[in-house]
Amino acid sequence: MLELRTSKRTEIIDITDKVQEEVRKTGVRDGLAIIYTRHTTTAITINEGERGLMEDIEDVMCRLVPRGAGYKHDIMDDNADSHIRAILLGNSVVVPVSNGRLDLGTWQRVLFIELDGPRSNRRIVVKVIAT
Amino acid sequence: MLELRTSKRTEIIDITDKVQEEVRKTGVRDGLAIIYTRHTTTAITINEGERGLMEDIEDVMCRLVPRGAGYKHDIMDDNADSHIRAILLGNSVVVPVSNGRLDLGTWQRVLFIELDGPRSNRRIVVKVIAT
Amino acid sequence: MLELRTSKRTEIIDITDKVQEEVRKTGVRDGLAIIYTRHTTTAITINEGERGLMEDIEDVMCRLVPRGAGYKHDIMDDNADSHIRAILLGNSVVVPVSNGRLDLGTWQRVLFIELDGPRSNRRIVVKVIAT
Numbered sequence: 001m002l003e004l005r006t007s008k009r010t011e012i013i014d015i016t017d018k019v020q021e022e023v024r025k026t027g028v029r030d031g032l033a034i035i036y037t038r039h040t041t042t043a044i045t046i047n048e049g050e051r052g053l054m055e056d057i058e059d060v061m062c063r064l065v066p067r068g069a070g071y072k073h074d075i076m077d078d079n080a081d082s083h084i085r086a087i088l089l090g091n092s093v094v095v096p097v098s099n100g101r102l103d104l105g106t107w108q109r110v111l112f113i114e115l116d117g118p119r120s121n122r123r124i125v126v127k128v129i130a131t
Numbered sequence: 132m133l134e135l136r137t138s139k140r141t142e143i144i145d146i147t148d149k150v151q152e153e154v155r156k157t158g159v160r161d162g163l164a165i166i167y168t169r170h171t172t173t174a175i176t177i178n179e180g181e182r183g184l185m186e187d188i189e190d191v192m193c194r195l196v197p198r199g200a201g202y203k204h205d206i207m208d209d210n211a212d213s214h215i216r217a218i219l220l221g222n223s224v225v226v227p228v229s230n231g232r233l234d235l236g237t238w239q240r241v242l243f244i245e246l247d248g249p250r251s252n253r254r255i256v257v258k259v260i261a262t
Numbered sequence: 263m264l265e266l267r268t269s270k271r272t273e274i275i276d277i278t279d280k281v282q283e284e285v286r287k288t289g290v291r292d293g294l295a296i297i298y299t300r301h302t303t304t305a306i307t308i309n310e311g312e313r314g315l316m317e318d319i320e321d322v323m324c325r326l327v328p329r330g331a332g333y334k335h336d337i338m339d340d341n342a343d344s345h346i347r348a349i350l351l352g353n354s355v356v357v358p359v360s361n362g363r364l365d366l367g368t369w370q371r372v373l374f375i376e377l378d379g380p381r382s383n384r385r386i387v388v389k390v391i392a393t
C-alpha cells in the first residue's frame with residue numbers, strides 16, 4: 001500500500017518509482033501488477049510525465065467536466081466534477097511485470113491524479129500476480 | 132456469470148453485492164477479480180453509488196456524446212452514442228481481493244452502466260485469480 | 263509481443279485474431295489476458311469493429327480533444343491531443359480467457375487505436391495469467 005499526501009485540488013503525481021519498489025518487494029519476476037486507488041475522486045493512468053502535458057490533462061478535464069455546472073450531487077457534497085473526471089480517467093491500471101519490473105515503454109510513467117485535494121492520506125494498492 | 136435485466140435506455144445499477152457473492156463462491160482469499168461486461172453498449176466502472184451522482188454521470192455522457200449527432204454507425208443501427216460512451220467509460224474493472232472480499236475503499240461501489248436498454252439479458256463475467 | 267505498422271495519423275485496427283493466436287500459443291485454458299500498448303499516443307479498447315463506428319470514434323475524439331488547441335506540451339512535441347486522447351481511451355484491456363480463447367461477447371473485438379501515426383513499429387504486449 002502506498003500512501004500519498006496531495007497539496008492542491010487537482011494535481012498529477014508521478015508514482016512510477018514508488019510502484020517499482022513495491023513490485024520489487026514482492027519478489028515476483030513475471031506476471032501482472034495492478035495499481036489501484038481506493039478513492040472515488042482520484043484516478044490512476046499511464047502516460048508521459050512531462051510537466052506541460054500534465055497541466056494540459058488538467059485543463060482538458062476542467063473543460064470537459066467543469067466544476068459546479070448544476071450537478072445534483074453538488075447539493076450533497078460540492079465535488080461531482082471530481083467524481084465524474086475520476087470515472088473518465090479510470091481508477092486503476094494493470095501493467096505486465098517482466099524480470100521483476102513493470103514492463104513500461106520508454107515514455108510511460110504511472111501517474112496518480114488527485115481531483116479533490118488537498119488530502120493528507122490517499123491510499124493506493126499495488127498487487128502483483130505471478131504467471 | 133451475473134445476469135441483469137435493465138428497464139431504461141440509460142441506467143446505472145449498483146452490482147457490488149452480487150459481485151461480492153460471486154467472489155465469495157470462488158473461495159479465493161487473496162488475488163484479483165475482473166468484472167467484465169460482454170456487451171458493446173454497456174460499461175462497468177467504480178465510484179460512489181449516490182443517486183444524484185449517478186444521474187449526473189448520465190447527463191455528462193449525454194452532453195459529451197449526444198445521441199443522433201450524424202454518426203455513420205447510426206445508418207446501420209441507431210446507437211453509435213451508446214457504443215462511444217461505452218468506450219469512454221470502459222468495459223471492465225479489475226479489483227484487488229483480500230480476505231475473500233473485493234478490497235474496495237469506503238465509498239467505492241461497482242456500477243453497471245446500461246447505455247442502450249432496456250434489455251432482458253445483460254451478462255457480466257466475474258473471474259478471480261489467486262495470488 | 264505483437265508488432266504493428268500504422269499508415270495514418272489516426273487509425274483503428276482490429277487485432278482480435280492476432281491476440282487470439284498469442285493466447286493460443288501460451289497454452290493457458292482458463293485465466294485472464296492483458297493486451298497492453300507500450301506507447302503513450304496509442305490506445306487499446308474493446309468494442310464492435312464496424313467501419314462506420316470506428317470513424318465515429320475518431321470524429322468524437324477529435325471534437326472532444328481537438329488538435330493544436332494551445333496545449334503547453336505542443337511546444338515540446340506537437341502531439342498533446344494524441345496523449346490526452348490516449349488517456350481517455352485507455353492503454354490496456356483485460357479479458358477473461360476460457361477454453362483457451364478470449365471470452366469475448368458476440369460483437370466484441372479488440373481494437374488498437376493509433377493516435378499519432380503513421381509509425382512503423384508499434385508494440386503490444388499480450389500476457390496470459392492462468393487461474
